[in-house]
Amino acid sequence: QWTTRRLPPGPTPLPFIGNLWMLNFQLHHETLIQLAKKYGNILTVWAGETPVIVFSGCKAVRNALISHSQEFSGRPITPFVKEFTQGKGIVVSNGRNWRQQRYFVQMFLRKMAARNKGLEWQMQEEAQQLLEDFTSQRGKPLDPSLLISHAICNVTASLIFGHRFPVEDRAFQQLKKATNFVMAFNGTHWGRLYDAFPWLMRRVRGPHQKVFSHVEYVHSFVKQEIRSHQKNLTEEPQDLIDFYLAKISETKDDPSSTFDESNMIQVVTDIFIGSSDTISTTLHWAVLYMVAYPAIQEKVQKELDTVLGRSWRIFFEDRKKLPYTNAVIHEVQRFANMASVGLARQCIRDTSIQGFLITKGTIVLANVSSVLYDPEHWKTPRQFNPNHFLDEEGTFMNNKAFLPFSAGHRVCLGEQQARTELFIFFTNLLRAFTFQLPDGVTEVKMDSIYGTVVHPHPYKICAIPR
Numbered sequence: 001q002w003t004t005r006r007l008p009p010g011p012t013p014l015p016f017i018g019n020l021w022m023l024n025f026q027l028h029h030e031t032l033i034q035l036a037k038k039y040g041n042i043l044t045v046w047a048g049e050t051p052v053i054v055f056s057g058c059k060a061v062r063n064a065l066i067s068h069s070q071e072f073s074g075r076p077i078t079p080f081v082k083e084f085t086q087g088k089g090i091v092v093s094n095g096r097n098w099r100q101q102r103y104f105v106q107m108f109l110r111k112m113a114a115r116n117k118g119l120e121w122q123m124q125e126e127a128q129q130l131l132e133d134f135t136s137q138r139g140k141p142l143d144p145s146l147l148i149s150h151a152i153c154n155v156t157a158s159l160i161f162g163h164r165f166p167v168e169d170r171a172f173q174q175l176k177k178a179t180n181f182v183m184a185f186n187g188t189h190w191g192r193l194y195d196a197f198p199w200l201m202r203r204v205r206g207p208h209q210k211v212f213s214h215v216e217y218v219h220s221f222v223k224q225e226i227r228s229h230q231k232n233l234t235e236e237p238q239d240l241i242d243f244y245l246a247k248i249s250e251t252k253d254d255p256s257s258t259f260d261e262s263n264m265i266q267v268v269t270d271i272f273i274g275s276s277d278t279i280s281t282t283l284h285w286a287v288l289y290m291v292a293y294p295a296i297q298e299k300v301q302k303e304l305d306t307v308l309g310r311s312w313r314i315f316f317e318d319r320k321k322l323p324y325t326n327a328v329i330h331e332v333q334r335f336a337n338m339a340s341v342g343l344a345r346q347c348i349r350d351t352s353i354q355g356f357l358i359t360k361g362t363i364v365l366a367n368v369s370s371v372l373y374d375p376e377h378w379k380t381p382r383q384f385n386p387n388h389f390l391d392e393e394g395t396f397m398n399n400k401a402f403l404p405f406s407a408g409h410r411v412c413l414g415e416q417q418a419r420t421e422l423f424i425f426f427t428n429l430l431r432a433f434t435f436q437l438p439d440g441v442t443e444v445k446m447d448s449i450y451g452t453v454v455h456p457h458p459y460k461i462c463a464i465p466r
C-alpha cells in the first residue's frame with residue numbers, strides 16, 4: 001500500500017498496527033526527530049492503518065504550514081475527537097463551522113483586549129492575587145503548580161463566564177481536573193489505541209472510558225453557566241457566553257449560520273482547555289528554569305528593578321523596555337517546548353510538496369519541536385540560552401524558527417492572549433520573589449513528562465520575598 005501510494009519514505013509498517021509498536025504507541029517529538037535524521041524532513045509513519053505525513057525542521061515545517069497554509073488547514077476528526085466534540089467548536093471542526101466559530105472568537109478576543117479594564121487588567125488582578133498567595137506561604141517549600149494553575153484558570157473563567165472562582169470551589173477544581181485529563185488523554189498510548197482501533201477499544205476497559213465521563217462533566221458545567229447567563233442577561237455583553245447568546249439571536253434567521261447551543265458549549269470548552277494548562281505549564285517551566293539558572297533570574301530582576309521600579313501595574317507594552325526579560329520568556333517557550341508536536345492537520349485538497357503528492361484527506365503533522373530545536377537556526381538548541389533572542393548589543397530579536405504557537409490558517413487562536421499573560425505573570429512573580437530550592441535539595445529535575453502538553457516533573461521551591 002505504501003509503495004503503490006508513493007508516500008514519502010518512512011519505517012516499514014507492520015500489517016494492522018503500522019508503526020505504532022516501534023513508536024511506543026506515541027507520536028513523541030524526539031522519536032520523530034530521530035526518524036527525520038534517517039528518512040528526511042518529510043516522512044511517513046503509520047498509525048495503525050492510517051498514514052501520517054510528518055514534516056521536520058524549520059524549512060519543511062514553514063513550507064507546509066505557511067506556503068501550503070490553505071491546503072493543510074483541515075483538522076482530522078479522529079474517533080476520539082468525534083465522540084468528544086461531534087465536529088463542533090473550533091479546535092477540531094472544519095469547513096464553514098470552523099471558519100465562523102474561529103472568526104467570532106477572534107473578534108471577541110480583540111474586543112475584550114481593547115476594553116477599558118479589559119483582559120490585561122484582569123490578568124494584573126489575578127497576578128496580584130497570586131503574589132498574595134505565594135507571600136502567605138512565608139518562603140516555605142511549596143509546589144507552585146496548583147496556585148499558578150488556579151490563577152491562570154481564573155483569568156480564563158472571567159473571560160468566558162464573567163466571574164472568578166475561589167480556590168476552595170469544588171466544582172471548579174473538578175472542572176480543571178477534568179479538562180486536564182481530557183487534554184492529556186489524546187497524547188497517551190490509550191489515545192493512540194482508541195484512534196487506531198475504536199471498535200476494539202469500545203469493548204476493552206481502560207482510561208478511555210473515564211475520559212468520556214470527564215467530557216460530560218465539562219459540558220454540563222458549561223451548560224449550567226449558560227443557563228445562569230440566560231436568566232441574568234445584561235444589556236451590554238460582558239463575557240464569551242453573553243456575546244455568544246447575542247450572536248445566536250442575531251443570526252437565528254440566517255440559514256447559513258452555525259451559531260447554536262451545541263457549538264457554544266464546545267467553543268467555551270475549547271477556550272477553557274486551550275488557555276488553561278498551556279499557559280500555566282509554561283509558567284511552571286519558567287519558575288523551574290529560574291531556580292536552575294540563578295544568574296539568569298538575577299539578571300531579569302535587575303532589569304525589572306531598573307526599568308520598572310515598584311509601580312505596581314506592569315503592562316504588556318513594557319516588554320519593549322525589557323529586552324532581557326522578553327528574551328528569557330521567549331527562551332522558556334522555546335526550550336520547554338510545551339506543545340510537543342502541535343496538533344495534527346488534514347490535507348483538504350491534493351497537494352504536491354517537495355516532489356510528493358499528498359492526497360486530500362491525508363493526515364499531516366508539523367513537528368513544532370523540531371523547529372524549536374532546529375540546529376540550523378539556534379546556536380545551542382539543547383541548552384537554555386536567552387541569548388538566542390538577543391543581538392550583540394543586547395537588543396531583542398526574533399527568530400523565524402520561533403513557532404511555539406504553530407503558523408498558518410490554524411495558528412493558535414490565543415497567541416496574543418498567551419503572550420500577554422505569560423509576560424504579566426512572569427514579570428510580577430520575578431519582581432516580587434526570588435525562587436530557590438528548599439534547604440537540602442540540590443538537584444533540579446529538568447526532563448519532561450510527555451503528553452499533549454509537555455509537563456515538568458512535580459517539584460517544590462521556596463518563593464523568598466524580595
Ligand code: HEM
Binds near residue numbers: 279342
Ligand atoms: C503558551 C500558550 C499556548 C501555546 C504554546 C499554544 C499552542 C497552540 C498550538 C501549537 C496550536 C495548534 C495550531 C495548529 O493547528 O497548528 C494551538 C491551537 C489553538 N489554540 Fe493555542 N496555545 C496556547 C494558548 C492558547 C490560549 C490562551 C487560547 C485561548 C484563547 C488558545 C486557543 C487555541 C485554539 C482555539 C486553537 C485551535 C485553532 C484552530 O484550530 O483554528 N491557545 N495552540
